[in-house]
Amino acid sequence: MKTEVRVRGKDFTGYRIVGAIAALLLALVFAWQLFELFDDDNLTVPEVRWGAAGDDSGVAGVLADDLITARSRLQDERYRTGPAPDGEVPANALGNEIFLTDEPLPRDTTLTRSWAMLDEDTGQMLQERQRVVGRSSLPYANAELFERPFARDWRLGLADFATHLGAIAIIGFSLLLALILAIRGRVPILEGRAHRTVKRFNLFERATHWMTSFSFIMLAITGVSIAYGDTLIRPFGDELLGATGWISTWGHPIFAPPFALGIVFMAVMWTMRNLPSRLDLHWLSKGGGFFSDDGHNPPARKFNAGQKLIFWSAILGGITMVLSGLTLMFPYYWLDLEGMSWAMLIHAILGVLLIAIFIGHIYIGTVGMQGAFWAMWGGNVDRNWAKEHHELWLAEIEDGKQGKA
Ligand code: HEM
Known part of the structure; x- marks a missing residue:
């Protein structure tokens, strides 16, 4: 009882x-987080827009898109906001030009170099014989290096x-x-x-x-x-x-x-x-x-x-x-x-x-x-x-x- x-x-x-x-x-x-979840700012899978702005002929391959710009910035900002934001900009750092271009970049681009020189391990990863190559439709030469389906x-x-x-x-x-x-x-x-x-x-x-x-x-x-x-x-x-x-x-x-x-x-x-x-x-x-x-x-x-x-x-x-x-x-x-x-x-x-x-x-x-x-x-x-x-x-x-x- x-x-x-x-x-x-x-x-x-x-x-x-x-x-x-x-x-x-x-x-x-x-509520703000839920809104963020469903809004359209997906930085992970950038939208690919074919053709120059306003041109839907599908001929020229141009990837210059707000989203890919934002994503590129995430990758290049390390030296600006990193351990020594006031320090000298390293010679191999990316400038503001980023890699948004419809021209293929030369293989030994600043991007590859700045990533390769981060430290020994990362550098090794990018050595020719250890490269992990995927598939890419991006119009620059070394894109396959970074674009793997699993990545x-x-x-x-x-x-x-x-x-x-x-x-x-x-x-x-x-x-x-x-x-x-x-x-x-x-x-x-x-x-x-x-x-x-x-x-x-x-x-x-x-x-x-x-x-x-x-x-x-x-x-x-x-x-x-x-x-x-x-x-x-x-x-x-x-x-x-x-x-x-x-x-x-x-x-x-x-x-x-x-x-x-x-x-x-x-x-x-x-x-x-x-x-x-x-x-x-x-x-x-x-x-x-x-x-x-x-x-x-x-x-x-x-x-x-x-x-x-x-x-x-x-x-x-x-x-x-x-x-x-x-x-x-x-x-x-x-x-x-x-x-x-x-x-x-x-x-x-x-x-x-x-x-x-x-x-x-x-x-x-x-x-x-x-x-x-x-x-x-x-x-x-x-x-x-x-x-x-x-x-x-x-x-x-x-x-x-x-x-x-
Ligand atoms: C400000 C932070 C924390 C407070 C105020 C707190 C408080 C307590 C209290 C009062 C107990 C005893 C409960 C009882 O009498 O049975 C306890 C137990 C315990 N705490 Fe914490 N704790 C805190 C953080 C943590 C953290 C971060 C961990 C683990 C990473 C942890 C792991 C445990 C475990 C494993 C026990 C024993 C099992 C249990 O009683 O749940 N505690 N904690």
Whole structure:
């Protein structure tokens, strides 16, 4: 028989108002993103217009199109907004003439040279014997070098799919959380605080958690500014884009080792507690008790099924990010061009998905649930919180038994 539990916790109306305001703002950004998704500025597959402007005879092959101009600019701007935007323009840099022309370019064009001289690895890639040649209808001599069908799919995946997926996943999921906060409100400790605490995480566990999460957040910020800088930062000036690009390009690999180390420590400390068990199915079928405040949350041990999903996302997602990231840091050491392309796609797409997932985790660990944050901050939780969310774990501790998953 169900008993009514009177909510003795605080009234969290303020949180709901904040949630509603955040939801409104995020809805606007989300709508803008949807508009961007369906508008016509596809830079990946440029439209090919045959014939000079206004001439549809189909005779002269002219590709001078706004879109291909925009795409060419993306490729030539590296020296202008890159690490040293004020530095001298390298002799081999592209000028404003770009390569939009109906005349075939000479084979040893500035474009090829500037790409070939970027670094040793890229240079090697362009050496005659290692060339990967595709098909092209573009009217310049070396076009086949850059126009491979797989490269086009790859650009489509990276520039269009990952970009929009990222924006929609991150903004859309944040919007969902803001709506949950506005409508459902903060999950309270139903019986109010007991003012007796229970030890939940020791110092080493907490230090590991904060090292990993701080590194993850820095990786996310630097990664997003590398991937989306052109959209998010360029409107504030090329100089700023150059500076953030420089900081991010260095910062991103710097935060990777503490993240990787944290993932290893977490795996060692928490794997046994996060193995799947039959309880998890029951917990999931009840939605973790998240949608009602009737005082009957499904029972859980130390980690409930939701937390186990977070744990495995951190471990499996983290390992994949570290391995694909290492591959990108050492290009062509163990993968060929196609392998590198896959590494980049996986790193980009998984990266934005993990950011969305961990926004959910941060939400529930802070504003989403009363009392959760202190588990990871001071290491102790209120006994009533433990009773409401992890009753089997509390029983284990109080009976002095060894824990299971
Ligand atoms: C500001 C950011 C973050 C906050 C406030 C936060 C908060 C918390 C809290 C309160 C817990 C303990 C929950 C409990 O008592 O059971 C926790 C656990 C955990 N956190 Fe975080 N966290 C943050 C970021 C991250 C990040 C970025 C990662 C991974 C890359 C991460 C991975 C984990 C894992 C694996 C656990 C154990 C499983 C779980 O409880 O979900 N956290 N976090």
